[in-house]
Amino acid sequence: MMRTHRGGELKTSDVGTTVVMCGWVGNRRDHGGVIFVDLRDSSGIIQVVIDPSDEGLDVGRRLRNEWVLRVTGSVRERPAGTTNDDMATGQIEVGAVAVEVLSESEPIPFPLDDRVEVDENLRLRHRYLDLRRDAMQSNLRLRARVNSAVRLAMEAQGFCEIETPMLIASTPEGARDFVVPSRLKPGNFYALPQSPQLFKQLLMVGGFDRYFQIARCLRDEDLRADRQFEFMQLDLEMSFADQQDVIEATSKAVVAAAKAARPDAAVGEVGRITWHEAMDRFGSDKPDIRFGMELTELTAIFSATEFRAFADVEAVKGICVPGEADATRSKVDALVDRAKQLGAAGLVWMRVRDTENGVDLESPVAKFLTETERKAVVVALGAVPGDLVLIASGERHKTCQILGQIRLDLGRPPVTEGLAFVWVVDFPLFEGLTDDGKPIPAHHPFTMPHAEDIDRLESDPLSVRSQAYDLVLNGWELGSGSVRIYRPDIQQRIFSMLGIEAEEAHSKFGFLLDAFAYGAPPHAGFAFGLDRLVAILAGEENIREVIAFPKTQSGTDPLTNAPTAVDDKQLGELGLRLLPKKA
């Protein structure tokens, strides 16, 4: 037996016990006649006291940080006045009677304490060291608890966990596929799955009416703070179920995850908002509802205005920034620049002041507005003296998006603050038209149109809502789902609207359409990103902090040096030859 105890778990009640522990030297304090070693293992830290004059303990002199030890000793209370209340085990210590060096360590390339933020590239190059840090240990352990809670929640609801293949056929829709050359069929390629989408629908046809999987998904698109090539999703699909059923089942899983990760945090009912209302109030289809500063409708106030920027536009929207009336000119100019960068024609700012004339707006453009207009803006926004009012105008959707982004810039709380889940429902089925007039699907082409809107499919496609729904947490899109089309006639109407010929549809999705010909149950599903969920629950702004071995923004791994070249023999077996490098 290597060890009897883990140091971090020792308690005052263990005083008097002889223990054998294994761990790393977290820190050593050599006082000459007595040496303190903070022995670290997965459970925490315990202070080991070594008297180097004792027989066999002169090894204590040689010890260095990150050496691996096996320590035998007895648990004792610390002498009065030497306890450490900042440590979980600060009331006790282990008096060493034997110290065995299991492994020595070179000085490590960066400190493991959290007092300095080390260059991320260096951390990734030595990720095995970085993982020893408290923050990484607790993030990955939190992640494991979330996985476990999600799995339990799904099983408790009668979902069956089924794995789907990693080597699949490439389909041209959606994100860029990662592609794997076939050795047995040279010149042909597998794709790695962007999601198990088509397979889970086949499972529904196959009679598994409640499927789930903690699935690895791969997309060859540029990386971001919240996006890696490969990521994990809780993927689920239900037969004989509607949007409400899916939302309830998924909500149980995320609430269970949140409770597992943050037992002390308040996680209430998961709210719901329509896409239209989310755009209108928050200027985003992934609203961060943790704070106010909502977008206010001002269009009617300026219906007859003389002010050019607000006249004859689709929408005038404003937000009220509390207490920012004295923002410097350079700060408000920066806001105007930001709005322009986001595609706005401009941004009107006005300081709310207490004047002899009552509460009024002070701004270079105030003189172009009537007093009635100014007062109406103050009332509509609920502004009080000391506030700063920002107003944008133009095409409705764009105006909302721009103000929504500025709202986030100015008011977004830190990631650690609060947990606000919200379902966004009633997305439009199409998000616009291509140049040749074909509608662009907002989700995938198997998304069921809203029952009430289906008659307008051809006559007014942009007004058609879909039975698609997103789950949002603190303004991060966690995932999306939909009720699927299972009726060939509706599917055919959608395909023909999108300009997908029968032959093309068959070559791309033929196996799914074939399957639907044999008694397809109505079904609906969802998938949400576990990396993003775990990051927010861990209070991290970057999903790399909750992934053991992530890639850099340029898609490399500084630890293994992936991706690497392969030799010609390997290429030959695959029937491949590299093109000459571009000059």
Next chain:
RNA sequence: GGUCCUGUGGUGCAGUUUGGAGUGCACGCCGCCCUGUCAAGGCGGAGGCCGCGGGUUCAAAUCCCGUCAGGACCGCCA
């Protein structure tokens, strides 16, 4: 494909605006001293291609151009 930020002993920074000897701080590392520390303390020491290449200049960490690496974002992510 694009915009912006960063790159200085092992680590984290200052120095770059306004060119003048690799100058400084903290941590770590090595040695010696030290029996109650816990970011131990004291004394001493080692350690630098200022990311790389070119240019301007009497002189470049500093200015200019290019390039590489990392990061944030736009495009992209049905």
